[in-house]
Amino acid sequence: VKRSSTLNNNKVLGYPISIFFIVVNEFCERFSYYGMRAVLVLYFKYFLRWDNDLATSIYHTFVALCYLTPILGAIIADSWLGKFKTIIYLSIVYAIGQVTMAVSAIHDITDKDRDGTPDNMTFHVAMSMVGLFLIALGTGGIKPCVSAFGGDQFSEHQEKQRRTFFSVFYLCINGGSLLSTIITPILRAQECGIYTQEKCYSLAFGVPAALMVVALVVFIVGSGMYYKAEPQGNIMLDVCKCIGFAISNRVRHRGKQYPKRKHWMDWAEDRYDKLLIAQIKMVLKVLFLYIPLPMFWTLFDQKGSRWTLQATTMDGNFGALVIQPDQMQTVNPILILTLVPIMDSLIYPLIQKCVNFTPLRRMTVGMLMAAIAFVCAGLVQIEIDKTLPTFPSASQSQFVNGMGMALNVSTPGVYVGLIDSSYYSNYSLVNNGKIIFTIWSDTQACNYSREFGFGSSYTFYIPGNLVCQNDITATEDIKPNTAHMALQIPQYFFITAGEVMFSVTGLEFSYSQAPNNMKAVLQAGWLLTVAIGNFIVLIVAEVAKIPEQWAEYILFASLLIVVCVIFSIMAHFYTYINPAEIEAQFMKKGDDNDEDDKKQLQKGMEMVKRNSTGSHSYDGDDDDDERKKTKM
Numbered sequence: 001v002k003r004s005s006t007l008n009n010n011k012v013l014g015y016p017i018s019i020f021f022i023v024v025n026e027f028c029e030r031f032s033y034y035g036m037r038a039v040l041v042l043y044f045k046y047f048l049r050w051d052n053d054l055a056t057s058i059y060h061t062f063v064a065l066c067y068l069t070p071i072l073g074a075i076i077a078d079s080w081l082g083k084f085k086t087i088i089y090l091s092i093v094y095a096i097g098q099v100t101m102a103v104s105a106i107h108d109i110t111d112k113d114r115d116g117t118p119d120n121m122t123f124h125v126a127m128s129m130v131g132l133f134l135i136a137l138g139t140g141g142i143k144p145c146v147s148a149f150g151g152d153q154f155s156e157h158q159e160k161q162r163r164t165f166f167s168v169f170y171l172c173i174n175g176g177s178l179l180s181t182i183i184t185p186i187l188r189a190q191e192c193g194i195y196t197q198e199k200c201y202s203l204a205f206g207v208p209a210a211l212m213v214v215a216l217v218v219f220i221v222g223s224g225m226y227y228k229a230e231p232q233g234n235i236m237l238d239v240c241k242c243i244g245f246a247i248s249n250r251v252r253h254r255g256k257q258y259p260k261r262k263h264w265m266d267w268a269e270d271r272y273d274k275l276l277i278a279q280i281k282m283v284l285k286v287l288f289l290y291i292p293l294p295m296f297w298t299l300f301d302q303k304g305s306r307w308t309l310q311a312t313t314m315d316g317n318f319g320a321l322v323i324q325p326d327q328m329q330t331v332n333p334i335l336i337l338t339l340v341p342i343m344d345s346l347i348y349p350l351i352q353k354c355v356n357f358t359p360l361r362r363m364t365v366g367m368l369m370a371a372i373a374f375v376c377a378g379l380v381q382i383e384i385d386k387t388l389p390t391f392p393s394a395s396q397s398q399f400v401n402g403m404g405m406a407l408n409v410s411t412p413g414v415y416v417g418l419i420d421s422s423y424y425s426n427y428s429l430v431n432n433g434k435i436i437f438t439i440w441s442d443t444q445a446c447n448y449s450r451e452f453g454f455g456s457s458y459t460f461y462i463p464g465n466l467v468c469q470n471d472i473t474a475t476e477d478i479k480p481n482t483a484h485m486a487l488q489i490p491q492y493f494f495i496t497a498g499e500v501m502f503s504v505t506g507l508e509f510s511y512s513q514a515p516n517n518m519k520a521v522l523q524a525g526w527l528l529t530v531a532i533g534n535f536i537v538l539i540v541a542e543v544a545k546i547p548e549q550w551a552e553y554i555l556f557a558s559l560l561i562v563v564c565v566i567f568s569i570m571a572h573f574y575t576y577i578n579p580a581e582i583e584a585q586f587m588k589k590g591d592d593n594d595e596d597d598k599k600q601l602q603k604g605m606e607m608v609k610r611n612s613t614g615s616h617s618y619d620g621d622d623d624d625d626e627r628k629k630t631k632m
């Protein structure tokens, strides 16, 4: 009653006004998260000067951390602060983390000799690690709270509005992600700095930091309009204690003199409520099904690491449009925004006419799509490998000074350095496009211009009698990248189609199969599969140590196909339930005597059993009641 009266005061078109602030908050937060993540692997490679493997490993450790911390956020919100305060406090931690990242990327802080490269890399590495840790704590911690807090704003009878809210919420995630993955790579490609002009990672991290502050402010502005549920106690702790007791009680009663119980969780009956035990059984069934799922995320999250690094060896010239390697990631949210409505309104209903396309079947097909995406990535890599020599590093060029005096060489973006007489410079990173070098000594100066293709590398010979443009000869050490970035589009298409079938369906499946008080537990379990998936990238990359990148892609695709077969077998034996109905069996006569309790328990369990052997078909209808007796 309290909730309804709080909510009904401020409504527009039947929706509580408060959700406007939550949706805008999510848009800004996802802008902040994905914007920072888009340039992260390149920051590791080009600013911190890590190799591809280290950059990929730290990237996936960070993503894994972001999906481990939701458990922490859910525990803090449920048992202590409540969702509202948890979101505020952890958003502050998050914003501090983003600002720390932006500061860590200012090379001028330690560039004492003003040569354009940081002199104390340890400082930058340490600061960025602290920043990433705070971001992981913040983004992961608030993740299960914000969506659930949004759901809390609706009263029981507003189920339809709540469903629309979740769709808009998902579109906002991808809207924020789309905008930021376009904008932050552009910011990163700018030149900035007080002493020397370098790539502007500080700006690329600074704008997401500002957006996180905006997200926090918007959320606080809506403060007076929210329904704020009190923390209900830590259900996750209760679940763990109950499972622990069932196991220890089972171990203590091992002899033949103790009658067997139908399910090992029934050993908790001596101390715990039967309703709680039945709810835990439902959750465990779904968690068991989650075991193979991390492999999907193992492949999915390599968009931001391996695929972005792959794009650095490709040609991003799309005619009027020049695409940065990290901007290729925008293909994912663009496809999400187009594919979600197409799938929902066209593809799923069409398939449903031919086969019973249940959520678990959709997820299986989603996994296959991700495997196909990695086969595409492997084929693209083979194309790239045909065009790439291994030495020197792509996009680096050097000068050889044949003059009898020392020379300085620079471009507006890069100071190549002072080259002694009859000596050569180090390799310097040069942008693509037309570049003008200024070459000067104590007595003369001249300009030399040249067109640089994506990823090309040259050695320039400065003769003894330099006049300029026509005197300098160049040898091409590495040809410009010729494999076009458009070749990555098929792999993005398949991975995103896979995401729509797997992720969007899986989120809804986790919500619909969870008992009311354990929806957050299952959401945290779902997010945990993402964390484990990212750890698998690290393990496979470390253990397999495959020298050929294309072979690594094919290995990941093969692993996912094997896992997909296992998942489809497990899913075949899963039966869809209606948690509310099972719970109702226990609640109906909550205050009845023990005998009645037993009958209710029997009824509920029979229902679970009936469901697990039932063969009704899933008709694609969203109505929960229609789903209760459905096999995969």
Ligand SMILES: NCC(=O)N[C@@H](CCC(N)=O)C(=O)O
Binding pocket: 030, 173, 174, 177, 332, 333, 336, 499, 503, 530
């Ligand atoms: N297209 C990215 C996206 O929609 N991401 C969602 C879900 C991510 C996940 N692994 O569950 C997001 O919330 O960022």
